[in-house]
Amino acid sequence: MARDVDRLAGWVRDAGGIAHRRAAENAGFGVAVRRAAVRCGAVERVRCDWLATDSAPADLLTAARNAGSLTCVSAARHRGWWMPEDVPDGIHLRLEPHGASPISDVTAHWTERIAPAPGFGLIESVEDTLAHLAVCLPPENAQVVWNSALQTEQITPEAIRRVRWRSERARMCAEHASDQSDSGLETIVAIRLSVWGVPMRQQVVLLGRPVDLLIGERLVVQIDGFAHHSSSSQRSKDVAFDAQLVLNGYTVLRFTYTQVLHDWDTVERTIARAIAAGAHRAA
Structure with missing residues (x-):
């Protein structure tokens, strides 16, 4: 069992320091191994659904502990989009419209998703991240990050304009979106x-x-x-x-x-x- 516990902890670290329990199960780590790893402190159980090691990024841990997902500037930074230096730090989470209030000091976005979040949902989709950026940042900064997203994610302006955006500011960002900027x-x-x-x-x-x-x-x-x-x-x-x-x-x-x-x-x-x-x- 000790060997399996070590393998599980190593697998979680390789997965970025935090992983969903279903992903661990799909990788062959049964419930007995997961419980043993939690008991001995090899991994931490976060809200029943997540397993984390001490290498887990703080922002992803915050998202898991609040049953939310990184969005807006937090997801943009995680994805490597270019960010103006005057955009303040802080964790932005997308939460279910009728979900529980966050237990951490975060900026909460209470919205329905435009697109399903990838994987097990700790980081919002590109579309939802852009939608939140459009309403959270000043127009110029929002457009700058949108255009960076198009370059980084290799999305065409035509494709981004086909999304059914729910806010006027997001529709304006889509209308002016360009993939021509090199930075x-x-x-x-x-x-x-x-x-x-x-x-x-x-x-x-x-x-x-x-x-x-x-x-x-x-x-x-x-x-x-x-x-x-x-x-x-x-x-x-x-x-x-x-x-x-x-x-x-x-x-x-x-x-x-x-x-x-x-x-x-x-x-x-x-x-x-x-x-x-x-x-x-x-x-």
Whole structure:
């Protein structure tokens, strides 16, 4: 029995530190082994349905203890979607509309599901996560995370618009959803400049490489993401590409992560001055 208990604890750790009892049963761990593992402290039983080890992520443990599932910003972070840095921390759980009140300090979303949650339901579906983000975050941040989700989950804007969204804010996010941004920073820039009414396109291929944003015919805006442009070799390639664009008649404006997030007024004014000078027009 001790050997089976060790095998069960190892299996739960390999499953991410927390697993549903039915999944353990399907893996061949019967009720006697599960009870023995709980008695000796190899695993913890959480609300009868879950088995957890000391390696279980805190947010998933909170979801299990509250009979809920991660959603909104919590599920988005778990799925690796890009998140603006001003989005506050905290655990967001989806709970049944008539379920018990949470026993932990969480942000509760009392809703019916749009789509079934995958697996045994500790993390909400992509669609439900997006629906909660749309109503929980400011519109710009919500759109940024939506667009990141489309890239990460490889969902087309057309597919996301076919979902029967239940809120006006979710429908607006779906209407403006785009999979063209290479990063969340690009989405922020594109959203903020879209109100100008100047023609602009994302990820247009020029001289064999895509540019982040092409305004009009000749004004290129490049955004240095925090991770993607941090190395010296990548920086050298970017500078060389900028030079080639200039030699071919383009005006290139390159901005950093910090500028976009913390000095937007300067970024906006610089681009506006370039447009005023006609830099976006063909010669």
